[in-house]
Amino acid sequence: MDLSDILKKFKNNEISLREAERQLKVSGYEQLSGIARVDVHRKRRTGIPEAIIADCKTCDDVVSIARVQIKNEGRAIITRASEENYRALCSLATEMGKDIRWSERARVAVIGLPAEKTGGRVGVISAGTADIPVAEEAKEIACEMGCEVTTLYDVGVAGIHRLFPELGKLTFDGVDAVVVAAGREGTLPAIVAGLMDVPVIGVPVSTGYGAGGRGEAAILSMLQSCSVLAVVNIDAGFVAGAFAARIANLAARNRNEKHSMI
Numbered sequence: 001m002d003l004s005d006i007l008k009k010f011k012n013n014e015i016s017l018r019e020a021e022r023q024l025k026v027s028g029y030e031q032l033s034g035i036a037r038v039d040v041h042r043k044r045r046t047g048i049p050e051a052i053i054a055d056c057k058t059c060d061d062v063v064s065i066a067r068v069q070i071k072n073e074g075r076a077i078i079t080r081a082s083e084e085n086y087r088a089l090c091s092l093a094t095e096m097g098k099d100i101r102w103s104e105r106a107r108v109a110v111i112g113l114p115a116e117k118t119g120g121r122v123g124v125i126s127a128g129t130a131d132i133p134v135a136e137e138a139k140e141i142a143c144e145m146g147c148e149v150t151t152l153y154d155v156g157v158a159g160i161h162r163l164f165p166e167l168g169k170l171t172f173d174g175v176d177a178v179v180v181a182a183g184r185e186g187t188l189p190a191i192v193a194g195l196m197d198v199p200v201i202g203v204p205v206s207t208g209y210g211a212g213g214r215g216e217a218a219i220l221s222m223l224q225s226c227s228v229l230a231v232v233n234i235d236a237g238f239v240a241g242a243f244a245a246r247i248a249n250l251a252a253r254n255r256n257e258k259h260s261m262i
Contacts, residue, residue, distance in 0.1 A: 075112020
């Protein structure tokens with residue numbers, strides 16, 4: 001049962017306070033055949049949509065969980081999806097009469113209508129071309145949280161002259177937060193944070209090899225930044241995109257409230 005339905009029943013004296021509390025407690029997730037407890041109210045509760053990570057799940061499990069999510073929320077977001085997952089999800093989308101969007105590079109599939117635009121604006125930067133898949137995951141999630149996204153790719157410190165002309169695009173677009181994905185030595189997020197007046201989220205990427213490879217040097221470099229910088233885990237594009245979108249959506253809400261007061 002939807003949260004609003006429970007609250008309406010309580011308001012209309014159709015159920016008691018104790019019964020409303022009981023229904024609210026049990027309505028937050030849906031049990032699925034012993035394999036998952038699908039959080040069907042995460043978006044309403046936190047503002048961040050529930051995502052199904054396809055890694056370590058069978059294709060049937062991914063489809064089953066997505067079906068529950070679509071039934072309750074009208075759409076499903078699947079991350080770290082394989083081509084096999086995508087083909088199965090296409091069949092599910094057809095079965096349920098929904099559109100499906102697929103980003104092969106980000107490995108993100110979304111079934112259902114796009115999110116309503118919030119007015120939030122996010123910038124996403126990749127240091128190198130190898131960092132683009134993680135940057136794209138961040139981009140897709142920010143888009144699915146209603147934000148407009150501006151991307152700047154392959155502007156890393158090995159050719160820092162590529163970065164400076166491009167940063168003006170983010171300023172022109174009025175971004176509220178910036179995600180910077182960087183592997184190897186992971187320097188770029190600290191540089192961007194020292195040049196821009198909006199929050200910057202650094203994403204260490206598991207590119208690089210040898211000592212400090214697999215994103216280890218990148219995450220330590222970002223954590224030691226002398227610029228003010230938030231850092232997420234290695235390859236955590238989803239977390240970075242969602243965090244940036246939360247910032248951007250709050251900023252957009254404040255803009256809208258100020259505008260309505262004028």
